[in-house]
Amino acid sequence: MGTYVAKRLLLIVPTLIGAAALVFVIMRVIPGDVALLIFGGEAGGQIDAKQLADMRQRLGLDQPLLVQFGTWLWGILRFDFGNSLWTGRPVIEELLIRLPLSLELAIAATIVSVLIAIPLGMLAAIRQDTWVDYLVRVVSIGGLAIPSFWVGILCILMLVIFFGWGPPLEFTPPWIDPWANFQMMIWPVVTVGYRYAAVTTRMTRSTLLEVLREDYIRTAWAKGLRERAVVVRHALKNSMLPVITLVGTEFAFLIGGLVVTETVFTLNGVGRFVVDAVAHRDYPVVQALIFLIAFGFVVVNLLVDLTYAWFDPRIRYR
Amino acid sequence: MAAGARRSFALSIFVALAVVVGLAVTAVHAADTPRRGGILLAVIGADPPSLDPHQESTFATLQLVAPLYSTMLQTDPYDYPKVIGDAASEWKISPDALTYTFKIRQGIKFHDGSPLTAADVKATYDKLLFPPAGTRSVRKNSYSAVTSVEAPDAGTVVFKLKFPSASLLLNLASPWNVIYPKKYLDKDPNYFMKHVMGSGPFKFKSYTPGASFEGERNPDYFVKDRPYLNGYKFFISTETSVRAAAIRSGRAYIEFRDLPNAEVEAIKKQLGDKVAVQHTPMTGQWGIAINNMAKPFTDERVRKALTLGLDRYTMGRVLFPLASLKDVGALLRPGTEFSLPEADLQKLPGFGKDIEKNRAEAKRLLAEAGYPNGFKVVLKNRNVKLPYQDFAVFAVQEWRKIGIEAEQRPLETAAWFADGRDTGNFELIVAPTVEASDDPDTFLRRYTTGDPQNWGRFSDPGVDDLFSRQSRALDPAERRKAILQLQKTVLEHAYYMPGLWWTRNVVHWTKVKNYVAPPNHYANQKLQDVWLSED
Numbered sequence A: 001m002g003t004y005v006a007k008r009l010l011l012i013v014p015t016l017i018g019a020a021a022l023v024f025v026i027m028r029v030i031p032g033d034v035a036l037l038i039f040g041g042e043a044g045g046q047i048d049a050k051q052l053a054d055m056r057q058r059l060g061l062d063q064p065l066l067v068q069f070g071t072w073l074w075g076i077l078r079f080d081f082g083n084s085l086w087t088g089r090p091v092i093e094e095l096l097i098r099l100p101l102s103l104e105l106a107i108a109a110t111i112v113s114v115l116i117a118i119p120l121g122m123l124a125a126i127r128q129d130t131w132v133d134y135l136v137r138v139v140s141i142g143g144l145a146i147p148s149f150w151v152g153i154l155c156i157l158m159l160v161i162f163f164g165w166g167p168p169l170e171f172t173p174p175w176i177d178p179w180a181n182f183q184m185m186i187w188p189v190v191t192v193g194y195r196y197a198a199v200t201t202r203m204t205r206s207t208l209l210e211v212l213r214e215d216y217i218r219t220a221w222a223k224g225l226r227e228r229a230v231v232v233r234h235a236l237k238n239s240m241l242p243v244i245t246l247v248g249t250e251f252a253f254l255i256g257g258l259v260v261t262e263t264v265f266t267l268n269g270v271g272r273f274v275v276d277a278v279a280h281r282d283y284p285v286v287q288a289l290i291f292l293i294a295f296g297f298v299v300v301n302l303l304v305d306l307t308y309a310w311f312d313p314r315i316r317y318r
Numbered sequence B: 001m002a003a004g005a006r007r008s009f010a011l012s013i014f015v016a017l018a019v020v021v022g023l024a025v026t027a028v029h030a031a032d033t034p035r036r037g038g039i040l041l042a043v044i045g046a047d048p049p050s051l052d053p054h055q056e057s058t059f060a061t062l063q064l065v066a067p068l069y070s071t072m073l074q075t076d077p078y079d080y081p082k083v084i085g086d087a088a089s090e091w092k093i094s095p096d097a098l099t100y101t102f103k104i105r106q107g108i109k110f111h112d113g114s115p116l117t118a119a120d121v122k123a124t125y126d127k128l129l130f131p132p133a134g135t136r137s138v139r140k141n142s143y144s145a146v147t148s149v150e151a152p153d154a155g156t157v158v159f160k161l162k163f164p165s166a167s168l169l170l171n172l173a174s175p176w177n178v179i180y181p182k183k184y185l186d187k188d189p190n191y192f193m194k195h196v197m198g199s200g201p202f203k204f205k206s207y208t209p210g211a212s213f214e215g216e217r218n219p220d221y222f223v224k225d226r227p228y229l230n231g232y233k234f235f236i237s238t239e240t241s242v243r244a245a246a247i248r249s250g251r252a253y254i255e256f257r258d259l260p261n262a263e264v265e266a267i268k269k270q271l272g273d274k275v276a277v278q279h280t281p282m283t284g285q286w287g288i289a290i291n292n293m294a295k296p297f298t299d300e301r302v303r304k305a306l307t308l309g310l311d312r313y314t315m316g317r318v319l320f321p322l323a324s325l326k327d328v329g330a331l332l333r334p335g336t337e338f339s340l341p342e343a344d345l346q347k348l349p350g351f352g353k354d355i356e357k358n359r360a361e362a363k364r365l366l367a368e369a370g371y372p373n374g375f376k377v378v379l380k381n382r383n384v385k386l387p388y389q390d391f392a393v394f395a396v397q398e399w400r401k402i403g404i405e406a407e408q409r410p411l412e413t414a415a416w417f418a419d420g421r422d423t424g425n426f427e428l429i430v431a432p433t434v435e436a437s438d439d440p441d442t443f444l445r446r447y448t449t450g451d452p453q454n455w456g457r458f459s460d461p462g463v464d465d466l467f468s469r470q471s472r473a474l475d476p477a478e479r480r481k482a483i484l485q486l487q488k489t490v491l492e493h494a495y496y497m498p499g500l501w502w503t504r505n506v507v508h509w510t511k512v513k514n515y516v517a518p519p520n521h522y523a524n525q526k527l528q529d530v531w532l533s534e535d
Helices: A002-029 A034-039 A049-058 A065-077 A091-126 A131-145 A148-163 A178-212 A215-222 A227-257 A259-264 A270-279 A283-311 B003-032 B059-068 B118-129 B168-172 B182-187 B240-249 B261-274 B300-308 B312-323 B342-346 B355-368 B385-400 B413-423 B440-447 B461-472 B476-492
Strands: B039-044 B073-075 B083-085 B088-093 B099-104 B146-153 B156-161 B202-208 B212-217 B231-236 B275-290 B325-327 B376-382 B405-411 B428-430 B496-509
Touching (some): A002 A283, A091 A283, A148 A178, A227 A283, A259 A270, A259 B240, B039 B059, B039 B240, B083 B088, B099 B118, B099 B168, B118 B146, B240 B496, B261 B312, B261 B496, B275 B300, B275 B385, B300 B355, B325 B385, B376 B385, B376 B413, B385 B405, B385 B496, B405 B413, B440 B476, B476 B496
Parallel strands (some): B039 B231, B376 B405
Antiparallel strands (some): B073 B083, B146 B156, B212 B231, B325 B496
8 A cells, every 4th residue: 555655656746747848838839928918908008129028038038948947847846936927926925825715615615515416316316217316317417507607697696686785705714704704605615516516416326326236235135224224334335436536536626627616706716817827828827836736636636546445445555 | 822822833843944954955065075984895807917007008007006106297087188286286398398397296205104206206207218127118108209307306307308299298197107216116126016105195905916905095195185085995806797796786886997888787777876877988999900011901902992891880889888889980089189070080981971882982992903702801809708809790790791701710818919919910900009098199109110009010101200290299280280191191091990989887886976987997096086975
């Protein structure tokens, strides 16, 4: 087990360097120049070639690409992700402003979705082809089909139109004002949690159905065990492996992937930050965020793999 | 009833009436009397790239920090575009118009307690006009006439010019030219990209990038009894419907830039007389740059056919409710001092009201140029819906009527700037003009040879000469003549295709008092006279 974990940890290094190199190249291949964008804006700006050249030099964009990449990698080793080309502030500082919100949203949405999805998925599986199953399937397919941001906009509009009330416009951490935090976060958590629960419900239902058809389950029924014991003790645990994988990867996605939901609910999260940075050609920010998001995915995957052993004692890592 | 009792009754009625009338008068008076206190809550559609207005050109920077600073001059909040003093109390211009002398008010303090003097104004303008290495000044070309700025004593600033500049005073009133303390600039000319130290009606309180920006009342502000507000707070949201919902729910009281008509109608329907809408024309025009270096647009007949093919009058009726684009005009805002008169405008290609005649002429010109069946062309655009894409969709379907098949190609902002401004990699591209005032120098410079904003890359010595002449003309009549001729020349040769002039809706709760929306979203943002009738 120890060797396995060490191997997986070592594999993180080439994975991350690969991701970093890929993002570095892509950001420089796509058209657009951050120096020009900085002079841009609605008023257009009146610039000359010298100002543009000075700006490129100041941003370090006049250096050869390999030098730029090397400098960036050397910075990462010292946990220095550089400064945003757009705002001039350290990337880590910018990230720390946004990370608590994204983490809270991801964790809360994951909890909500798991709390909804596992019981519903189980119910649909053990009551297969009854009205209960059909209802769960309709609700979960609805969750998959309707975009989260649309549900979000609908939520806000209904609150505003029917109650003249809208969620707060600014994030307050739960340790400062739990009530204000709840008022703001409940809507995106429900919106995202619903979509996420829809995926997980369907996965729980189908894997549980598969396990319920296994011989050992038939044996359990034949022994006269109660339904609760058969489903919860014998079937559910064994059907959880794909569900855990799904929950893990979705969680990692939620940290950086909720761009539109963050925009709709005025959440100053990591997802919006990445997209704005791409639009601004803010290379250090995009590289750092993709690097950290890739790191998050790798770590979550590792944790998911390790939890397999707990759910299925037959699995032994070497 | 006895006579005494009747008298007492009548007296009591009279007293009661007097009290009621008195209360009513007091209430009316109270409603009109500025009230001190309250925090103005606003929503804004973008996060600023930095906090330094000298180096930025987006409203996102200016609207947030303008209340924190003084400028030397300003446009009158109640009488745009009249220029009035801010830090400068008075000024005089030498008879040859080559020396401008400004008197700086005494007693203005920066928020750190240090006095604002002529040395600070000089340091500010030196940074703007002659930006030190490693800084940028996006509007420095507007001051090309200025050779030096001097501060002979603590209360006097002198601008020396190499040639007269008719636009100088208006450009010195630019809201972007906020005054910085010299001692901070001496240490780091980029200090103000991340920090704030001004002398405006409000002091910096907090800024959370991507989320909010907050200022609090400056008790030492040099204008007596101002500001009325205890503070202001902007919430940043890039989503239009979210900003509109914030107004509807009362989480914010005002959106200073623009909300589309559909959102405005929904807000009015829900909130009724609790909200007011200030609808103003804008110093912004949406048009199309034609690449004059690329075939077939090197042929004037083809360019003219394109502009003749646009029915601008119908376009204004269709796009106004959707995208706030409304007025037909030339290169300066219709109805302003230097705009082309309606009669002259209608004689120019594409501006006549008989669209069928225009289309017939367009087809004739295309046939004459060797394109009797039209041709295919790509219209590049910014991938921003309002008003860019709605505008382009209309143009594309108009050109189809004269046989030109245009394909709209939306580009992400960076690529749009790169193709339009940097490389000229386009045939046609949507290229708006949005400025902080109606100043002809600012609006017309882009039509001169080699200007970075001349996306169409055309060169006409006649236009260059007219620009230079109008810029230096101190006689308004002489200047106007040159400006009108310049506009006619650009449009007669169809170097560029103006589309429609923008308008804006400033929506606010009626409890927000004393804010007058100017014709752009840059000026009148100091908020020193704004007050709230209730919290």
